[in-house]
Amino acid sequence: MMSKTHLAVGIAASLAVAPASVEGLCFALMGGSVGSLICDIDRNSERPTRDYKQGWGIAFTVFFAAFMHESYVYWQHFRADTIFSNPVVLICLGLLAVLLLFSANGSHRGFSHSLLMFIASSVLIFFVNRQTSLFYGIGFLTHLLLDVINKKPVRIFWPAKGFCLNWFYADGLANRILLLTGVAGCAALFMLKFQLEIVSFFS
Numbered sequence: 055m056m057s058k059t060h061l062a063v064g065i066a067a068s069l070a071v072a073p074a075s076v077e078g079l080c081f082a083l084m085g086g087s088v089g090s091l092i093c094d095i096d097r098n099s100e101r102p103t104r105d106y107k108q109g110w111g112i113a114f115t116v117f118f119a120a121f122m123h124e125s126y127v128y129w130q131h132f133r134a135d136t137i138f139s140n141p142v143v144l145i146c147l148g149l150l151a152v153l154l155l156f157s158a159n160g161s162h163r164g165f166s167h168s169l170l171m172f173i174a175s176s177v178l179i180f181f182v183n184r185q186t187s188l189f190y191g192i193g194f195l196t197h198l199l200l201d202v203i204n205k206k207p208v209r210i211f212w213p214a215k216g217f218c219l220n221w222f223y224a225d226g227l228a229n230r231i232l233l234l235t236g237v238a239g240c241a242a243l244f245m246l247k248f249q250l251e252i253v254s255f256f257s
């Protein structure tokens with residue numbers, strides 16, 4: 055599917071399991087936005103399409119808006135002195151960089167779309183920031199699901215050969231329906247959980 059569809063469905067799925075709190079919603083937005091698009095880092099070898107650039111533009115905006123909110127309100131989660139003085143976090147960030155470099159240089163729908171990459175990157179992110187790792191994993195899995203129903207093979211069990219269900223074209227009607235459903239789901243779930251947070255705050 056297209057980048058904006060991956061993003062909308064990944065964030066909606068993350069919001070669906072997020073706790074009804076501002077903090078929980080912010081972590082869902084951060085993890086879901088990155089997790090739902092990170093697989094397509096392997097498209098760097100191709101000329102980026104408008105959809106790809108727009109998708110990452112929206113993902114960065116959502117991520118940094120939620121990150122800035124968390125940094126400001128719950129500053130203890132992202133204190134630079136605790137992050138950069140922790141050797142485990144530094145090692146995990148280094149390994150994550152190596153993993154992303156390896157993924158970016160692979161063929162499209164190769165290693166970056168595998169369960170191996172899903173497990174390795176989710177574990178590393180867990181040690182960097184536990185609160186976002188669950189939502190990152192959810193975003194990642196929705197990406198794999200949406201790609202596997204397309205007509206181009208995905209190497210989920212890399213290094214084994216790829217497969218796909220061959221149901222839909224990545225940019226066809228199914229993509230548009232999923233995009234609209236994802237956007238509607240994001241709006242509805244965000245408003246519902248935000249209202250629940252307000253109600254519990256004043257009760």
Ligand SMILES: [Zn+2]
Pocket residue numbers: 093094163167197201
């Ligand atoms: Zn993909």
